[in-house]
Amino acid sequence: MTAVSVATEDKAATGELVVLNSVNKHFGALHVLQDIDLTIHRGEVVVVIGPSGSGKSTLCRTINRLETVDSGSITIDGKPLPAEGKELARLRADVGMVFQSFNLFAHKTVLENVTLGQVKVRKADARKAEETARALLDRVGVGAQADKYPAQLSGGQQQRVAIARALAMGPKVMLFDEPTSALDPEMINEVLEVMKQLAEDGMTMIVVTHEMGFARSAANRVVFMADGRIVEEATPDQFFSNPRSDRAKDFLSKILHH
Amino acid sequence: MFDFLQDYDLAGAVWTTVQLAVLSAVGSLIWGTMLAAMRVGPVPLMRAFGTAYVNIVRNIPLTVIILFASLGLNQTLGVTLGAGGDFKTINFRLAVLGLILYTSSFVCEALRSGINTVPVGQAEAARALGLGFGQVLRLVVLPQAFRSSVIPLANVLIALIKNTTVAAAIGVAETALLMKEMIENEAQLLLIAAVIALVFVVLTLPTGLILGWVGKKVAVKR
Ligand SMILES: Nc1ncnc2c1ncn2[C@@H]1O[C@H](COP(=O)(O)OP(=O)(O)OP(=O)(O)O)[C@@H](O)[C@H]1O
Ligand SMILES: [Mg+2]
Numbered sequence: 001m002t003a004v005s006v007a008t009e010d011k012a013a014t015g016e017l018v019v020l021n022s023v024n025k026h027f028g029a030l031h032v033l034q035d036i037d038l039t040i041h042r043g044e045v046v047v048v049i050g051p052s053g054s055g056k057s058t059l060c061r062t063i064n065r066l067e068t069v070d071s072g073s074i075t076i077d078g079k080p081l082p083a084e085g086k087e088l089a090r091l092r093a094d095v096g097m098v099f100q101s102f103n104l105f106a107h108k109t110v111l112e113n114v115t116l117g118q119v120k121v122r123k124a125d126a127r128k129a130e131e132t133a134r135a136l137l138d139r140v141g142v143g144a145q146a147d148k149y150p151a152q153l154s155g156g157q158q159q160r161v162a163i164a165r166a167l168a169m170g171p172k173v174m175l176f177d178e179p180t181s182a183l184d185p186e187m188i189n190e191v192l193e194v195m196k197q198l199a200e201d202g203m204t205m206i207v208v209t210h211e212m213g214f215a216r217s218a219a220n221r222v223v224f225m226a227d228g229r230i231v232e233e234a235t236p237d238q239f240f241s242n243p244r245s246d247r248a249k250d251f252l253s254k255i256l257h258h
Numbered sequence: 259m260f261d262f263l264q265d266y267d268l269a270g271a272v273w274t275t276v277q278l279a280v281l282s283a284v285g286s287l288i289w290g291t292m293l294a295a296m297r298v299g300p301v302p303l304m305r306a307f308g309t310a311y312v313n314i315v316r317n318i319p320l321t322v323i324i325l326f327a328s329l330g331l332n333q334t335l336g337v338t339l340g341a342g343g344d345f346k347t348i349n350f351r352l353a354v355l356g357l358i359l360y361t362s363s364f365v366c367e368a369l370r371s372g373i374n375t376v377p378v379g380q381a382e383a384a385r386a387l388g389l390g391f392g393q394v395l396r397l398v399v400l401p402q403a404f405r406s407s408v409i410p411l412a413n414v415l416i417a418l419i420k421n422t423t424v425a426a427a428i429g430v431a432e433t434a435l436l437m438k439e440m441i442e443n444e445a446q447l448l449l450i451a452a453v454i455a456l457v458f459v460v461l462t463l464p465t466g467l468i469l470g471w472v473g474k475k476v477a478v479k480r
Binding site for chain 1: 377379380382383384385386387388389390393397398401402405478479480
């Protein structure tokens with residue numbers, strides 16, 4: 001049962017956990033990440049917000065190297081991201097990722113989804129892995145669905161399983177890329193609740209989302225991106241009630257008035 | 259009416275057809291999977307080889323491939339595939355070789371279509387967990403790809419069963435060669451055709467039905 005309180009032991013410790021240093025990335029001629037400097041401290045919850053195409057997903061994906069960068073450096077817990085191979089795989093295991101489209105393994109049951117990484121990457125004993133998985137599934141409220149296949153679950157349930165799958169690796173930081181934007185409105189809250197709980201438990205989180213309620217109640221900091229740059233960084237209150245940049249004002253007026 | 263059949267070894271010919279089909283199926287499944295792995299793998303040289311192989315081989319008529327195996331490999335280069343001087347065995351083996359070389363290109367494409375049905379998000383989620391390249395393929399992508407390849411593979415197998423008749427071109431004593439012999443000696447043209455057609459329907463229909471059922475059963479629900 002101890003594995004369930006994944007992040008609590010880090011709560012007291014501070015210090016830099018994820019550091020991006022003048023990171024640049026192109027897709028062909030498109031400069032998607034431009035001189036990104038970003039530091040995330042242990043236990044911090046950072047919400048990344050910005051217009052479509054501003055590079056939020058790409059930023060997330062570079063942090064566990066699903067995308068390579070052209071220049072600059074990314075370090076996680078003091079270790080620079082390795083290029084390829086075993087080292088990289090180990091590092092990825094320390095960075096949990098939750099996708100917009102859940103991406104649960106379609107041919108495996110919910111339980112198998114949550115045990116796979118523990119057994120194959122962390123080399124956990126199968127019984128121990130199942131115990132951890134069941135406890136995590138209970139924690140996100142889908143314990144009763146353990147033996148079903150992903151397609152038999154609602155979107156909200158699938159996304160909670162995806163969170164449990166990432167937590168099972170005992171990650172140091174969790175990345176969420178628009179975790180609720182593929183969900184029907186009535187399911188958004190059940191996922192946000194799980195994320196809020198996780199934040200309260202002290203997990204370090206980077207969350208791309210336009211859910212302002214979540215940002216206000218759970219985030220320590222909002223990072224506003226536009227055109228591949230970080231345009232503004234502020235506390236949620238400052239950012240939503242008193243944005244400094246014109247880009248942010250413009251963006252907020254669009255999402256607030258619909 | 260069917261008396262004439264007693265003068266011929268129909269069962270023996272059908273057995274040869276079945277052997278041709280089974281051996282070629284196993285061989286082309288193995289070689290076809292290797293070709294598919296080359297085509298989706300990260301090594302440029304292997305990708306190029308896989309692509310070239312499939313595009314060349316599947317566009318050559320099977321008769322030409324089998325005749326090449328017989329005339330080119332055996333009669334010109336003296337390849338006997340370990341059968342010594344036994345012509346029947348040599349020709350049978352050459353026919354299997356030709357069928358494998360040809361059918362594997364279709365197996366490769368059936369598997370590749372299966373791999374393409376697996377959304378990229380599946381592999382990304384697996385990589386994000388820290389699984390290595392081989393583990394991602396073995397644990398996540400290929401199991402899903404095989405499941406959605408069952409039905410296209412069934413079609414390849416049915417085509418293969420019928421394609422075994424081309425082995426008659428190099429004198430393998432399978433069903434089509436027997437048919438030719440019967441037509442030359444008997445006056446029962448329609449009856450002969452009906453019997454042979456029935457043989458192939460009996461071989462292919464259950465194959466299609468069973469694999470169709472299996473394919474539905476193991477299909478990945480998304
Ligand atoms: N694999 C790729 N190849 C080429 N261009 C890409 C690729 N992925 C993203 N892009 C482009 O890079 C830019 C940034 O994309 P990204 O997905 O990071 O934006 P985003 O801020 O997450 O947007 P959204 O809110 O729509 O998810 C976009 O213009 C997108 O079209
Ligand atoms: Mg995005």
